[in-house]
Amino acid sequence: MFPSFEEISRQIKEKQYAVIPLVIPHDTFQKAMEVFVDFLSLPQETKDSIYFQVEPGARGTEVGYKLYKRDLGNTDNREYFHYHAAADERFAAGVEKISQLKKLLGAMKPIYQEASNALSKVMLQFETKFPGIHEKFFPKGHYPRFYLRFLKYDRLTPGEFLAKGHYDRGSCTLALAESAPGLRMGLNEQTLHDVIHDEGRALFMPGLKFAEVTSNEFPPTWHDVVQKTDIGYREDIARWAIVFFADCSSMKDVTYEQAHTPRA
Secondary structure, X not given: OOOOHHHHHHHHHXXXXXXXXXXXXXXXXXXXXXXXXHHOOOOHHHHHOXXXXXXXXXXXXXXXXXXXXXXXXOOOOEEEEEEOOOHHHHOHHHHHHOHHHHHHHHHHHHHHHHHHHHHHHHHHHHHOOOOOHHHHHOOOOOOOEEEEEEEEEEOOOOOOEEEEEEOOOOOEEEEEEEOXXXXXXXXXXXXXXXXXXXXXXXXXXXXXXXXHHOOOOOOOOEEEEEOOOOOOOEOOEEEEEEEEEEEOOOOOOOOHHXXXXXXX
8 A cells, every 4th residue: 555645744754754555565676777787888989978957058958978086176087878758759769779788778668657656646636735736747738857767886995985975956756776775865964874774665755855845844864875895786786776856846046055054
């Protein structure tokens, strides 16, 4: 049974996220991630060319491949790929030339669709308290602002941050799957706690803009990722994660400082 609005609300107030059903077996995520890792073997120039922004100038609306490195001035060492409903059309020419891209989009699309279905069920529960919220996330006549992220982190020393603390820029997030523990969530730095991610479940958490379409009862979830052990997914990969970001308005007005500064 899908949790009610009251149950989702209770969980968020108690631990800053809510557990919801997800009809995707972990094996599906693992196979999809193998496709992603194969894609990462492409030449850097090729990967860098597979990219666009739905809202030019808004980092949260990236589609395609992105690399971040600390030695380039970024806070984390990671690579990811965002799938969006417009990706198939936008990358059609690349699919004809790059088999790894074709396989990756094929692996991501059904996961994107199932995550969208799960989010729809969440918003139907919120509809009982906030009428009209479902249509804000699922507008008629144009693509929703949904981004499915396949993400891999480079290996570091146990105890180091793979992803430093932050809020998600959009309205809300579904953490779908991960290869190893390390994700921590809380209201702020002082309340961070380890998250246990069970198969057949997704974790729903508010982003920076969720209170704008609900109420101040739903502040954004502060979270980070820590490398727990020397054991990694592969020799050069600490862990992978699959995440679904959802928004219902422009992200151009969200700054880096807003996303990376914890509230009291």
